[in-house]
Amino acid sequence: MLFRYLVILLILLPLKAFALIEVDITRGNLNPLPVAVSPLSIDEKSKSNFKKILKKNDLGSEISAVVENNLKQSGLFNPLNKNAFLQKPDIANLKPRFEDWNLIKAQALITGKVTFIDEKLRVEFRLWDVLAGKEMMALAFTTVPSNWRRVGHIITDKVYERLTGEDGYFDTRIIYVSEEGPKTNRIKKLAIMDQDGFNNKYLTLGNELVLTPRFSPTNQMVTYLSYFRNLPRVYLLDIETGMQEVVGDFPGMTFAPRFSPDGKKIIMSFAKDGNSDIYTMDLENRIVERITNHPSIDTSPSYSPDGKYITFNSDRSKYQQIYVMKSNGKDVRRISFGNGLYGTPVWSPRGDLIAFTKLYKGKFYIGVMRTDGTGERLLTENFYQEAPSWSPNGRVLIFYREAKTNSKGEGFSAKLWSIDLTGYNERMVETETDASDPSWSSLLTN
């Protein structure tokens, strides 16, 4: 008997002594990841060809500058100073000396090569994990030379996706209302630009007042509101072909048409018999359907990405608040209960959050909350700002902000700003003129 106990004891003892120690790591840092963006190498022949066509001395450096700028603007990456790089771009692209890149604290490295082949631009790039000493990704793009900025954006998207685990948002465009002239006589034009502010183009002449352009989530269609002979009209504009059509004239006040997630309907609010409610219009058969029917003012509708729900703002509880309902108008429930007025709710493309504008004690805030109204976070505060629009990956919001131009509060300027969900990475988006009502497109390459 004693012998048996001894055997059991001998078996158990080593188990305890050699039990694997486990340590839980539940925190990390959210500092931007140090990335080295090596200039893309380019041979002399290609260099001179691109110089003739694009008037760019070194296209490799120009493309890497686009990538570097995008990564920096995202706030999630810290592109390292190129002066510290020890390895030449052409050799680095072939086989990086990881010790050199480790020395300057780079955790990821981007290298590449630009060539001119058959009148086309070919860009290959590689993403390296410096600490693991291995290649993470290699891609090549062939396109017409004039698309060189887009190649930079697509490379950034791929790098962003590989390192953060979510889709990028760099190969996208932003449509907005360009504003010029005094406040009493503003000329408003539709304008479009790349998300980094380059390639700005005007889409209308400014003869008519244009408002609230919104991109379709599925393609390069835009819907917007324009006043023709003082009557509000909802237009559809195909950015790729330039085809434009009138969806309909709507009497009374009409607000903010927006696409459904499948792009087949538009949802908007307009006043009928003096009462503002929410309506949808099927773009194929032009049938208008009433979604809300309430004596209060219901405006700013926005679909959830699965199309099952709609968020909107209404003053049915005396003050303007945010509501969510099923897409058929049933099960209306209020989700905002904080102090102040809530407006312009927009459902995130990821489906998890609703962005909004809040007016409280004379100040405007842009914030987000969960779709059940919990977890309200105010990201930015200012004198006047509104109309948030989501980046296609649901990480960044773009909105416009009006600022007083002198201390007496006279005059004003309107500019586009972006802020990410952390609330720390707030930036002004450069535009040629004053700008308002921005809307972010989906990714151009899917």
Place this chain on the structure above:
Amino acid sequence: MNRNIVISFGLHTLLVIITAVSLPFIAKKPIDLPPIVSVELIQITDKTNIPFAPKAKKIIEKVKKKEKEKKIVSEQAPPKMAKKEKQDAIPLPDEKIEKIKEIKEEKQNPEKVETEVKQVSEFEKKDLFDPNSIAALIDKSADETALVSEKTDKITQDQDKSIDFGGLSLSEEDALKAQIFGCWSIPLGLPYNENLLVRIKLQLKPDGSIIRSEILDHARMNKPGQGFYKVLAESALRAIKLCQPLRVPGTGYERWKDLQLNFDAREMLEG
């Protein structure tokens, strides 16, 4: 005299033969890089020049013509030169569209999956068969004998604890955690409603540097919809590599030479 010349000649010939035979083995193998995926982009800048009413028709027709010519165009280029030539050749528009269709049907998705799988397996392989581990194992045997002799000499307070609790003391664990917290850059794009736990088993040297690291749930990387797990696992591995040598206790090597780190990003991302 002649004999010496013959011997010298013979030895020199032998030397040349040995050099010729052995040198190719000494030479480094060429760098084996994974294939580059090639994507052709359509020209969209022309399309964005939105025409105004009077010019509209002409420009739209132009754009449509161009669209036909430059229709899409995303293909995955195999690494071989012969196939690249094929891709760069400009066939007639109709032929081109047909060819692209063929390529799309046959190659695009399956090949991508293949490369992904390949990458993953390489990743695992690297972790499991780290060349450093051979040297480290040799080192380890020496270290272990040294430790055994140390143990027989005297039992320190730390070693005493290990006998009682079998783990790290609170202060030891805190020191290690604090070090890794600083090294781990959490990828911000992770879906916070998913399981964000990565378990990594480490084999350590007495100085805290890593002999071997192994992701315990590596099979999860290949599962559909779990792409984020690879990003998360890589970030954890980066953190370990960045932090090494880890802040381990000065004594009791046997206790912690095998260590498991459980990286869980959920708490941070949920805020």
